[in-house]
Amino acid sequence: MFFRTSYLSFKGLFLWLTPWGYFSSVIVAPVLNYLLFVLISDSVSDPNTYRSVVLNVPFYSASTVIAGGVLQMFFYERAFGILEFESKSPLYAFWAKSLCHLPNGILSITVSLLIAVWLHPDAYAATKVPTLAVCVIAMSISIIAFCMMLGVVVSALEEWLPVLSLGSATLFLLTGVLIPTSSLPQPLGVVSAVLPMTHGLIAYRQVVDGFSGEGFSTSITSELTVAMLYVILASAGWLALRRLRRSSRLPL
């Protein structure tokens, strides 16, 4: 039943779920975003920066798609006046909203990666597909969990575009997509360590470089731990938001 609830909330609130909307937003947009970054970075003289863009931007592009999809659901839920009246746990309907974004996220990252591999086959020559798949799934999970936490903020503020911009900018600047996390000032380095994608990108770079040993496992475990952290934060935030609404400190 959870899958059905999830699908119905997805169909009801994810407004990109039309043939054209889905194709353009989930598939074309991240690819165009990737191409744009690659074209711009062509003029960069530093080979490391260029390599970062080529390898990391597919994940960032897909993360903006996932964030847009998740956050709009929380916005439209308020806009449509959906008042959940349940005898099940309030977290049931909350997490049902997330499930269908997992295949979305995986698809979006995969399409961007395929373009990256097509454009730069040498960069992926040593990559093993199963370990790469683990990276894609782990990062999809952690990005969705992070977005679910941002969804609580969207639901409270009843605005989604500013939250989307802030969330995307944070992921772009602090997770090592372009700027290595080692070069961030110490406080930002701490923030970086608890953001989704940071550890996943480290694992991914190891996969691309042909390593898949202990370092890879540690990074993937860290990425999934961060995901778990956001599952807990999002759940606690949602329950707190409901309590605030119930006590009339926020509109019902």
Next chain:
Amino acid sequence: MTAIFCEDLKHEYVERKTGRRRQSLAGISIAVPRGAIFGLLGPNGAGKTTSVRIFTTLLKASGGAARVLDLDVNRSGREIRSRIGVAFGGDKGFFGRLTGRQNLEYFGSLYGLSRSTLGVQIDRVLGIMELNSRADGKVATYSIGMKQRLHLARALLADPEVVFLDEPTVGLDPEIAQILRQHIQRLKAAGKTIFLTTHYMLEADQLCDQISIICNGRVVASGAPAQLKSGFGRLKVIECLLRELDKARLERVRTFEGVASVDVEERSSFPCAKVFCDESIDTSTVVEGFGKENLLGSPTVRTQTLEEAYLDIVRKSQ
């Protein structure tokens, strides 16, 4: 046996814009017997929807006690929600891109019903609300009347013992509103307790066994519709169609002993004075008060309507 009960129920909130504390319920007491249709009437902002939200455990009361099916609303929220249904009227509250059936499936899944039970229940409530033929159409294409019926269908999904209906016929054309009222009466016949808020006095008069009128967060009158209509000892209304309105005479009639109030409205381009008075007042006294020569036709005597009683009560309490 009481299905819904509250005593000295209070609700306060902080206004977002001004930061001021506002009281939406100033201590109301209500007792609704099982199997009855109870109507909560009142002007906009009186506290009707707040009361419904507290009873349905969506809002927390600031003070007092409230029980539904003998369960405390603050402590047994989940159990209460599993045994009641609620229909918030209006155009919103559904996924427009989903069909009526899919909407019911979604909301039903939150009740914890199994898929097979839910399927049976959805067919049942769609049948009750006569929505079968449009069940697989997108809700965005539904008329307001169909959405209202879908709200009611949603409220009945888990076969609840108590049904809360917040302005269920608002914005409906008279024919659809009448059909909905018939559905509400059928629910009562099936043993359900109905808690209804409405602005329509005719609806309350037609449906309710008990009524409370709420104004500024306080219950200002309670009783059966007949009791309210004859409230404050006023049992009749004398209507006099006048050639012209003589204000001095009007004021004099207002001072007659036994006359509670006199309203004037225009009828067929002539002023019509409605004298609300008790049985001790004789029609001829009123006629003389306005002047026999000033009357068009004979005065009519009738009992007060619920709307007149309501307006009088609300006016006095404001």
